[in-house]
Amino acid sequence: MAKNKSNTWENVVKPIVVLVVICLITSALLAVTNYFTAPIIKEKEQQAAYAAYFEVLPGADSFTTVEGFATTGVEEAVKADNGTGYAFKAVGKGFGGDVPVIVGVDMDGVITGVSFMQNSETSGFGARLWDGSEDGATYAAELTGKSGSVALGQDGVNGLSGATVSSTAVVNAVNSALNCFAEVALGQEATVEEAAPATLEEAVTALLGEGAAEASAEGAVAAYTSADGALTLVAVEAEGFAPMTVAVSFDAEGVVADLWVDVSGQTQGIGTPAGEAAYTDQFVGLSDAAAVDGVDTIAGATLSSDGVKTGVAACMEIFQTMKGGN
16 A cells, blocks of 8 residues: 555656746746746847937937827837937837838927837748848838828839738838827827737627617527617627637618738738728628628638638527527
């Protein structure tokens, strides 16, 4: 009996205890390392950004940080002390995460220079922005001299060949910088993009308003009616590149009023646009599955697009059943 207990300790319990201790020690060491290195990394990033400010706004002598701006997509704004213009650190969402871009703008609102900071985009594709390749310098030159707003594929802004997602991230960042200039230099209203609902519960409030009540709907993961009874929301699970939740609000006639898609499981920059207004707004006003099938598929994101369309069609069918339709 004692031998069996000894074997249990040696063969089962002891290895588990040792593994747990190793994990605890490793986690503690990582935490300590991060505690000491994070400030150093942040300081180096700040130094790199400050050097880039002079690069994109060559006439500047020194900078003062601009406080209190509200434009989204901009992490920092500085003003040249000699009045030559502003510089901004803005970010756009790329394939591998945030794509940081430094943008210089003179007092006439014209871009004086663009610099790309290190990012996590794919090597040979979006990483060409900052890895010293000629492609990144060419793209920066395409953006220089523009004002107001920029668009990929227009007015000589071609971006990086084979890296549309990263190129689009840059355009979004540059436009954020130009919007911030309009706010801080021209006194225009800030351009603020509201964050999309992150959960179904947040989506219910966003689509139906406060006070929505749960409803019964067979085949749905959830269903709600607005407090005034004017809108009904149906949510289903659909299959995109990965499982996704599609929630659709309908008016009393079964017409799509709005929708929300959880694209957290889709590929960043490729499938995630299936949850953005530019795509989902195409479903608003539709009331039958045939019309849903006619909505364009996002190039390069067939699975995610089809997941949304399948989900919307399923929500329509469930809504009709709830209302006693065929």
